[in-house]
Amino acid sequence: MDEVVARAPARRNVFVALLVVNLMQLALWGPQLVQDPDPLIGVLVAFLLVSALFVGAALLVARSVALVLDNDTLRLVRRWRPLVIPRTSVRAVRGSVPGRPSWSDAVLLDVDGRTVRLPTLEPSPAILVPRLQRWAGVGEAPVDGVT
Structure with a gap:
């Protein structure tokens, strides 16, 4: 019979904090990109989107030890x-x-x-x-x- 005697401490809080920060920055820079289509802001928004997707995916598949x-x-x-x-x-x-x-x-x-x-x-x-x-x-x- 298997018995789980210990688990790794949860570290999901870091992922949640990163996701919140990314989404807040997207909410700030997204409308700015619509108003002023500056290429630098476009690169920043694209980076934030990719970053938010990676953090969200990591949150979904994170398994504890x-x-x-x-x-x-x-x-x-x-x-x-x-x-x-x-x-x-x-x-x-x-x-x-x-x-x-x-x-x-x-x-x-x-x-x-x-x-x-x-x-x-x-x-x-x-x-x-x-x-x-x-x-x-x-x-x-x-x-x-x-x-």
């Missing part, structure tokens, strides 16, 4: 470069500040000879580190031969 656990795998579900880590590969789970998950800003997984840094997720590392340690059956220090 999710950390999903099941019995055997940890999956980081995201649009680009999804990550799948088998439970048996996890050797240690810790925060970016050793011994202090509440001070940490990221979760680090030691996985078969490499360290994987998870992106910023909610809830914080103070909650995620113990949760992932229980799921993997490991601690902060790398352990060989964990099953």
Whole structure:
């Protein structure tokens, strides 16, 4: 059974703010272009239209990152470069500040000879580190031969 244990914080506010600014500028420069067909204003309005379309499209297709656990795998579900880590590969789970998950800003997984840094997720590392340690059956220090 899949369980979503964390999600990336929403960053849609930036897209909404950009879209509002673009539409306000279009409302300002559009009538100016109609009254005075200056080529420079035409280029500005065209740029604003294209920019508003790109920001609107980004708003529509923006997906958040999710950390999903099941019995055997940890999956980081995201649009680009999804990550799948088998439970048996996890050797240690810790925060970016050793011994202090509440001070940490990221979760680090030691996985078969490499360290994987998870992106910023909610809830914080103070909650995620113990949760992932229980799921993997490991601690902060790398352990060989964990099953």
